[in-house]
Amino acid sequence: MRVGVIGLGNMGMGAALNLLKKGHAVTGCDLREDARAAFTAAGGTAVVSPDALPTDLEAVVVFVINAEQTGQVLFGEKACLARMEKGGVVLCCATVAPEAARTLGRQIEDAGFLMLDCPVSGGSVGAQAGTMTVMGSGSEAAFAKAAPVLQAISTKVWRLGDQVGVGSTVKMVNQLLAGVHIATAAEALALGIRAGADPTTLYKVISESAGSSWMWQNRVPHILDGDDTPSSAVNIFVKDLGIVLDQARALTFPLPLAAAAHQLFLAAAANGQGYKDDAFVIRVWQALTGIPLPEKT
Numbered sequence: 001m002r003v004g005v006i007g008l009g010n011m012g013m014g015a016a017l018n019l020l021k022k023g024h025a026v027t028g029c030d031l032r033e034d035a036r037a038a039f040t041a042a043g044g045t046a047v048v049s050p051d052a053l054p055t056d057l058e059a060v061v062v063f064v065i066n067a068e069q070t071g072q073v074l075f076g077e078k079a080c081l082a083r084m085e086k087g088g089v090v091l092c093c094a095t096v097a098p099e100a101a102r103t104l105g106r107q108i109e110d111a112g113f114l115m116l117d118c119p120v121s122g123g124s125v126g127a128q129a130g131t132m133t134v135m136g137s138g139s140e141a142a143f144a145k146a147a148p149v150l151q152a153i154s155t156k157v158w159r160l161g162d163q164v165g166v167g168s169t170v171k172m173v174n175q176l177l178a179g180v181h182i183a184t185a186a187e188a189l190a191l192g193i194r195a196g197a198d199p200t201t202l203y204k205v206i207s208e209s210a211g212s213s214w215m216w217q218n219r220v221p222h223i224l225d226g227d228d229t230p231s232s233a234v235n236i237f238v239k240d241l242g243i244v245l246d247q248a249r250a251l252t253f254p255l256p257l258a259a260a261a262h263q264l265f266l267a268a269a270a271n272g273q274g275y276k277d278d279a280f281v282i283r284v285w286q287a288l289t290g291i292p293l294p295e296k297t
Contacts, residue, residue: 005060021130030046114142123232
């Protein structure tokens with residue numbers, strides 16, 4: 001299958017590499033020279049802008065940051081839709097508000113293409129392993145056209161109906177939980193450190209106790225290693241919890257825990273941690289209380 005992957009970041013690079021491994025003709029697109037070079041070194045082809053992608057693409061997978069960037073790469077000055085064959089499918093994988101997904105869906109369909117609203121979960125590790133979870137919604141035709149791509153990048157595809165926007169709704173709920181769980185894990189670890197507990201021992205005990213969570217087990221090791229290299233950055237949750245809260249306001253729906261978590265990620269970003277691993281929201285408590293955190297060895 002002739003596939004373009006726009007955005008060779010943590011998620012997009014893994015997806016593009018797995019598509020290559022499955023024998024697809026893949027062209028990556030990224031503004032960053034180092035990302036293009038890495039993909040080329042792996043056997044792929046890379047271009048700097050969407051309008052430089054090959055013609056007659058059957059599918060385009062969009063792994064950019066937000067709805068605005070998605071719109072730009074599809075419909076902007078250097079857009080890619082003209083490089084696709086009619087009836088091709090666009091897989092929109094960014095976390096966006098449900099209404100933004102519906103707007104994109106109408107625009108894509110009006111232009112003569114299929115769309116899957118298919119945000120993903122699994123982080124950079126899942127992307128690299130080809131084991132992401134896809135939260136997809138769209139027409140039967142879109143799912144059928146996108147099937148070879150989905151099989152290459154994921155091990156679980158949730159088909160959530162034929163209405164674009166449902167996938168983004170489910171991802172929004174996932175991000176509410178993920179953001180709150182990361183912030184809570186950081187808060188709990190910070191309290192334990194301040195109270196004198198050994199952080200490594202605390203991590204092991206809680207991991208085998210009722211208070212554990214997937215985020216506790218996944219993110220706390222980053223803190224224990226002192227490694228703030230982002231697999232998912234603080235700024236992602238500034239954005240995603242912002243989407244959650246905007247939707248809640250539109251529905252007149254209170255979200256006190258999500259709002260508190262959002263403020264913590266905002267505080268971390270204001271403290272210069274926006275591009276660090278999201279577990280390092282814990283540096284908010286470090287800044288407030290002076291707790292020692294493990295250093296990278």
